[in-house]
Amino acid sequence: MELSICMQGIVKSFPGVLANDHIDLQVARGEVHGLLGENGAGKTTLMNILSGMYRPDEGQIELFGKPVRFESPKDALAKGIGMVYQHFMLIPTFTVAENLTLGAEITRGGFLDRSKSESMVKELSKKYGLAIEPSAKVQYISVGAQQRVEILKVLYRGAQIIILDEPTAVLTPQETEDLYQTVNALRKAGHTIIFISHKLNEVLRFTDRVTVLRAGKVVGTRVTSETTAEELASLMVGRSVSLHVKKLPREVDAEMLKVENLKALDARRLPALRGVSFNVHAGEIVGIAGVEGNGQTQLVEALTGLIRTTGGTIRLDGEDITHFPTSERFCRGIAHIPEDRHRRGLILDFSLAENSILGYPDRISLRSGFRLDMKSIRKFCAKLMAAFDVRAPSPDVMAGGLSGGNQQKLVLAREFSRCPKLLIAAQPTRGLDVGATEFIHNSLLAERKRGAAILLLSLELSEIMDLSDRILVFYEGKIVGECLRETTNEDEIGLLMTGGRHEVLIH
Amino acid sequence: MNILSVFNIGLLAATLRGATPLIFAAIGVTYAERSGVTNIGVEGIMLFGAFSAVLVTYYTKNPWIGVLAAVIVGGLLGLVHAWTSITLKANQIVTGAAVNLLAVGIPNYLLIAIWNQPGASPMVANIKPLHIAFLANLPIIGPLFNSQNLLAYLAIFAAIVGQIILFHTPLGLHIRAVGEDPRAADTVGIDVYKLRYLCVIFSGMMAGLGGAYLSVAQLSMFTKQMTQGRGFIAMGAMIFGKWTPIGSLGACLLFGFADALQLALQTIGVSIPSDLLMTFPYVLTLIALAGFVGRSAAPAAVGKPYDKG
CATH class of the missing domain: 3.40.50.300 (P-loop containing nucleotide triphosphate hydrolases)
Incomplete structure (x- = not known):
């Protein structure tokens, strides 16, 4: 197996968090490699290191057998690694061709050569079977098309290894199907693809092998065809989870x-x-x-x-x-x-306690006179947090500092508390x-x-x-x-x- | 008296004279905003520029050296605004307002400290209109162009070159990218901070140049508060012109015309109160700033500091 990427002993910490804890990752040339893990497991940090956005505290990276060090995303791109971010890095008011060539424009005599860059984009789009209109403004094209622009953008810069960060999160089922075709075409053309996701069914469908991360560590690498959704889910979460909820029959009321x-x-x-x-x-x-x-x-x-x-x-x-x-x-x-x-x-800049009463600050029990009774509100919030497993140090932390899951659990707790x-x-x-x-x-x-x-x-x-x-x-x-x-x-x-x-x- | 008599070559020439300082400042702020930094300090920088030009001309007797000084002082003030708003990520409106407040105090203080004159500087040498011999005999064009100085031509030239750079070169594309989505620009290796610094310093230099035009070309001295809000009018022109140098040029000519017209009407003594006439260019600015033109053209990241994270 010829390796395109070999990451060894990667450590990266942020204040208070060990995001990557001695991670080893090996990806073969021409494979689609899934990187699976819950939010906060360290997938994005690892890929930001691979794409040059962050520098690791420890560890080595080898590309095609040669050790490399990246100082910037541009640096990584020059060595063949291109990242397609979950939140597209596109400028809505620019055309497809302008976005694609930004930072590496095609010029004639120092001026932008629009017709040449548009015909180049057309060629590139034909070569990889990614349909786009070079002169269309990005703000007027579909999300799926925007993603194709992002993929072509890294291909134009000569990427051999393409990192797709949660690529299906924003796509419709039909667009996901198109992406599947694209990924296959890229693999056939000899590109290596890293597919970051937390959706099991997509990892099972898109990838050849999959590496699962949990809490900053690698918990296993599997050949996709030899694993199941249940196994991957329990690797991800660290306990067995039921992927399909058990719904009991119930007679409806009025x-x-x-x-x-x-x-x-x-x-x-x-x-x-x-x-x-x-x-x-x-x-x-x-x-x-x-x-x-x-x-x-x-x-x-x-x-x-x-x-x-x-x-x-x-x-x-x-x-x-x-x-x-x-x-x-x-x-x-x-x-x-x-x-x-x-x-x-x-309201992300409000504390959990303040958020827990959004929409009904007039509850008598939470007021003292005309003022909010912050002590009771904190107590109320702590009760909600306990009941809905909202993981945060205290009701006084800002809602913006919580993970998406904990934020959503707080919203649920508040809304359900109304019965x-x-x-x-x-x-x-x-x-x-x-x-x-x-x-x-x-x-x-x-x-x-x-x-x-x-x-x-x-x-x-x-x-x-x-x-x-x-x-x-x-x-x-x-x-x-x-x-x-x-x-x-x-x-x-x-x-x-x-x-x-x-x-x-x-x- | 026939009111139509104000519409003559003199009015056109006055339009261009009134527009020239606005054109410089408007091109400058257009570049700053295109890169994502708003610079309301142009008003104050113009005033500093006007003062610096007179001060240096007073000692050197050469108004062109005065103009150069104004450009340098403007660039330095632009650098201060760039440093506070880009590096320190301060609120851009507040920093710009601080520059404007400084411009109210410092030149007035120096007027007294240097010349011991509270309201205005002594007369200094100024830049004379060009006389282009071969144009002199042409109708309209002759009198129009031979009433302008070199800076007026420079302003029009700057608008054209500014337009070409912004929309037809990689540099311009990068500037616009940085003003629309700095993170996207960063990921393809464009240096966000460098470009923003460059554009904000440039906006300061252009505002300084516009100020110098007021003091050592239009007049030959500095008077207290002589910019009279022209920096803000230039920002209005930028918006009217949809953040393009050529559009700004057109809007500045419109404002210049409004100004020239009110002056001409005053001169022939129409029965509209002069104070009301003088508000004409400002009302136009207000309409532009109120978003009458539509906000859609504004760069998406304008006013927002970029944190590389």
């Missing part, structure tokens, strides 16, 4: 939410909801599946009163709440886990690792058992399939299909999500 012919506009004043009708019963989880941007966000905002509706009615427990302000809806028993916990779920009649959970596990995801899924099922009506929105089809009793599929602001969990499958839902006709499918 109708809790009834939405009729609901209409709303999006931020650009275009119709986002075009007459949506459905209901959710107490003790039932209704999942909303759909490709991002088909009106799901506006549905949540309309139900929680964050945007005004342009038609239709919303009834909660029989009462018409269509024109109620948000606070009034929350008093009536709606709880909301927002899809963007950083922007809407939490809501209707729980709206939008992408509750987005970006979270296996352990936190398991915890959140079990918490949602516990709420279902208690008798809450739950509306679950997720872009992860597997999450919808695991938790829902009933599934509604959104497409272009309408419900294009309604299926019972027992009688449907991922293929049917997947086709509906892309606008495929329901009738055609079933019969």
Whole structure:
């Protein structure tokens, strides 16, 4: 086996954290090597070392048998290592060709040669089968296309080794499929690929071998075809985890939410909801599946009163709440886990204690006179933290300092503490690792058992399939299909999500 | 009196004269903002430039050496703004405002300390309009161009060259990249700090040049608060011009025209109060700054310090 990368005894510490603790990693030439681990396991730190962003405290790196030292990402790139970051390093107002060649422009007489760089980009895109339009501005192309620009960017700079950091996190199922083809094409062309992920099914599908990290250490390397999702999951978490939650059957109770012919506009004043009708019963989880941007966000905002509706009615427990302000809806028993916990779920510069009462500072027990009773609030927060396993030193630390999983658990704890009649959970596990995801899924099922009506929105089809009793599929602001969990499958839902006709499918 | 009589060659010539200092400053701030640093200190730097030019001209008797001094002083003040806002990551508005406040005090203090005159400096030599012989006989062009000095041509030339560099060279692409997303630029090996320093120092030099034009070309002395908000008007022109040198040039000409027109109207004595007429260029600036033009063109990272982490 010819090695393209050999990292030995890599140590990297940050104040208070040993991010990489004597890590050894060997990657063969021309293989797709998975790097699996929970958030905070040290994957990104290790790859930042390999790509020249950080310098290791200890350890050696060999590339194709030769020892190397990198001073900067540019340095690493010059030696053939290119990183495709999870958050794209692209400039939205620049064209594809400008982004691709930035820092290594094609010039003629000192001036930018636009036509030459565009034809070069076209050639490169043809060579690797990555379709893009060189003169299009990056802000107007899809996320999948942006990722292709990133990949071409490192190929243009001569990368032999390509690091993909959580590449599927932002992609639709179809785009993930395209990425799969791309990765295979790159492997065939002789490139070595490191595939960072915390999604087991993707690591199993994309990679040849996989190395699992936990708490800064390597806990094992496996040949992908000889391992299972269960084995990888337990390596990652350090205990056995159930990948699929156990959902007990439950009879539904009374109708809790009834939405009729609901209409709303999006931020650009275009119709986002075009007459949506459905209901959710107490003790039932209704999942909303759909490709991002088909009106799901506006549905949540309309139900929680964050945007005004342009038609239709919303009834909660029989009462018409269509024109109620948000606070009034929350008093009536709606709880909301927002899809963007950083922007809407939490105030990152506030302490956990302050965050734990966001949305209801008027609770009598938490006040003393007209002031907030910070002592009681801290106690209240500590109780929530204990109940939901929020790992933080104290209720006084800033929410921004917590990992995504712990932040989300705090949001859940706060919202569940209201004992809501209707729980709206939008992408509750987005970006979270296996352990936190398991915890959140079990918490949602516990709420279902208690008798809450739950509306679950997720872009992860597997999450919808695991938790829902009933599934509604959104497409272009309408419900294009309604299926019972027992009688449907991922293929049917997947086709509906892309606008495929329901009738055609079933019969 | 016929009000239309103000629309003559003299008005056009006055437009260009009024626009010249604005053009310099506007190109400077355009570069600074394109690199991601806002520099409201241009107002104060212009004033410092105007004063330095007169001071040095007073002792050397050569206004061009005065202009050079203004450019150097402007560059140094730009360096201070760059250091505080890029290296120390201070709030760019606050630092810029500090420069403006210094500019209120220091020149006025030096007027008294050096010449013992509170309101204005003594008269110094100034830069004379060019006389281009072969243009003299042409209608319109002759009188228009022969009423300007070399700096006016330099301003127009700077706008053209500034446009070409910003949009057609790798350097310009790098500057814009740094102003849009410094981290993305950093990952492809572009030196964010170096480019930002370069652009902010350049904005100081250009503001100094604009200030020098006011004191040793338009007049031949320094007077208290002589910039009268021209630095802010230049920023308005930058926004009006959608952060491009050529666009800024056009906007400066518009502001220059507004200024020239109000002067001409005052001269012929129209029955509009002169104080109201004088607000004309400022109202235009206000409209521009209020985002009437649309904010979409602003560089995404402007005003945000970059932390390499």
